[in-house]
Amino acid sequence: MSVDTPRRIVLLRHAKAEWSQDSDHERPLADRGRKDAPVAGRWLAGAGITPDLTLCSTAVRTRETWKLVVSELPERPRTVYDERIYEASPGELIAVLNEQSDEVQDLLLVGHNPGVHALADALSGEAEGDLLATMNRGGFPTSAMAVVTFTGSWKSVEHGVGRLTAYWAPHM
Template identity: 75%
Template sequence: MSVETIRRIVLLRHAKADWGQETDHERPLAERGRKDAPVAGRRLAQTGIAFDLALCSTAARTRETWKLAVHELPERPRTVYEERIYEASLGELIALLNELPEDVNDVLLVGHNPGMHALADALAGEAEGDALARMNRSGYPTSAFAVLTFTGGWKSVEHGVARLVEFWSPHA
């Protein structure tokens, strides 16, 4: 792979979760979340990105979001359920991206706030149109996703390296 390889990082926040008697890690999706997750999947399919890899938090709400969204994609990417995404700090999320193999060009992370918002904001050194303003104004709601592009290897992922090319939310 050339260091000039254009790569894409898509950061999908899980769909709306329910508040029940479960531990936070085991919270399932709420009815609205079960409706929004496939909508997010259809919108992900419309981006035309053929993901090489999906990294999904091990929390119940992220696994359920991914299960509903992935059925809307034309091809199912290799999926890894990664426990380090749950409650990850910004630094931990960047470290996870730095570990990706160089044969991965397009990755999808299915995770949580504040991590997804913090990561998108930190990586976005520049943005197209009003994408950054919309993302920051919205607070990165459930089922929202950001698409970032950058050139280079995964070990070069750091603050300001990427361009935010799209921010989408189902209720925007």
């Protein structure tokens, strides 16, 4: 695959989780999260997005979200669980994206706020219509997704490199 290949990054915030006095990392999905995650998967499938690679935080709620999302996709992509995604800043997430092989065309990242929302905003140098305003006004709720396209290698991912082409949340 050429470095001039159009690529797509799908940023998915985990589904709604239970509140707990226990470790934040170990929080499971709430009932609403277990209902919303498959809906997110159906949206991805309906949009014709099947990632080549999914990078998922190691937190329980992100792993549970991904399990429910991927069950709705026509095929299961290679999945890597990466502890660096948990509580990552946009810069840390960009560093993870920069490491990816240029054989990957479409990548899905399952993570957490505020990092996922901030990353979607930072990467989106352009947006279709009022998508950027809609995304920022909505605050990137649980199970929300932003789709950012760019041309170039994964090493070239940086602030403003992409175009926000889709934004979806289950209760929009």
